[in-house]
Amino acid sequence: MKIAIDAWGGDFAPHEILKGVKESYTEDCSLILVGPREQLIRLYSEYQMDEARFPIENAPQIIAMDENPTEAVRKKPLSSICRGIQLLAEKKVDAFVSAGSTGAVMAAAWLGLERIAGVERPAIVTSIPNSRAYTLLLDVGANVDCKPRHLLHFAVMGAEYAKITLGLDNPKVGLLSIGEEENKGNELSKAAYKLLKSREHMLNFDFIGNVEGYNIVDGKADVVVCDGFTGNALLKFGEGIIELIFKIIRENVTEPALVMRIKETWKAFDWSEYGGAPLLGVEGVCLICHGKTRAKGIKSAILKAKELVENGIVPAIRERLSRLNTEEARGAK
Structure with a gap:
């Protein structure tokens, strides 16, 4: 399994993101950091991480939390958010996790990912x-x-x-x-x-x-x-x-x-215990984390992403919506 993580998303990026990713390492899952390569390489030295275990997907542009989401997505196709969504769309990863701008993740997913079985709105x-x-x-x-x-x-x-x-x-x-x-x-x-x-x-x-x-x-x-x-x-x-x-x-x-x-x-009330909030209705597992997410929340989001991929949330939604569409079509005849 491969999961891409937005290394520059959120109020405490990139340090808390890297901590959470490092704590989440397992041999059966490749965790890919998406962000400016040169800066990540320097941080890898600080956190005793290496590309063999944590591959880097270069994304030199960053979308700030206060930017207009749609404009930022269109003007910054090489941002960590856009590149992460692109990896998901190209089936190069099984899931994408970001604590960056919710609006930007939504806009990138809306423009870059296919909708499941006629879903009009994720x-x-x-x-x-x-x-x-x-x-x-x-x-x-x-x-x-x-x-x-x-x-x-x-x-x-x-x-x-x-x-x-x-x-x-x-x-x-x-x-x-x-x-x-x-x-x-x-x-x-x-x-x-x-x-x-x-x-x-x-x-x-x-x-x-x-x-x-x-x-x-x-x-x-x-x-x-x-x-x-x-x-x-x-x-x-x-x-x-x-x-x-x-x-x-x-x-x-x-x-x-x-x-x-x-x-x-x-x-029981700590949102960091639950990981990210999934965006349902798109072809791929995409989790949006709270902007104030720290290492524990990133780890929880990665675990949730693995759970959703392993249990086939996307195929399950696709099958149910396809069945609903078929039954509605029959009823209309």
Whole structure:
């Protein structure tokens, strides 16, 4: 297996990226660093790494976090992000991991990778801790505006992802709304509800209807589907409120035993434990990491990339969406 890693992506690149890659080394997986070759060679000496174990793919251009994503991708085809996506598109690697600009990774993937089985919009999926295990939420930022059919495809892809990462045979999938009743929500959610309900006999999951925000954390649904604007706002709010709660606790709890318990509890909410957020719907495993990702998060992302490749997430999504397309075509006759 070969995994390409964006060596210059994120707030703490390249040092934390190299640390995470070095810690992830195994003989059965080739980890390829994508970035400016001359600078990487100098850093390899510092970190006692070598090209025999960690091959370098030269990418002399860098996309900064504050650059316009689409413009940067078009103007910098030799950037670490664009080159990593190109390697994935050319089947030279099995997966690509980046903590760089989410918008740039999205734009590069949109322009450079084929979509799976008629998917109009890829989606970013993330794991949210719930009272039992985890709830998968998508989309969390790939698509600001969505159509009902996009949400249908998100549900299909999220269910396949849940089968692999959560070990579920028949995931429970809910549509995020402001009430459980069928007529609740905006025009998008009401239309998406009708579409999912009409396709219920064709689906690879248990559609449980509308769910509300608190159902993301109470374990009612295994997968929750929404548009990317809502999902991203929800995700950022959750990150902020969790940080605030633990900041207050740390400032007011000093007893050593309790401090240790708090640190252990924090692991369930630490996004670096989960690795990157996969971009589903493209031909290839592409993981987008948090911009503040450090070595532990990079290692987690590499492990997740290996898991998704080994368990065939792309073929699984392709097969399910192709089957859905076929059944819809038959039903239209």
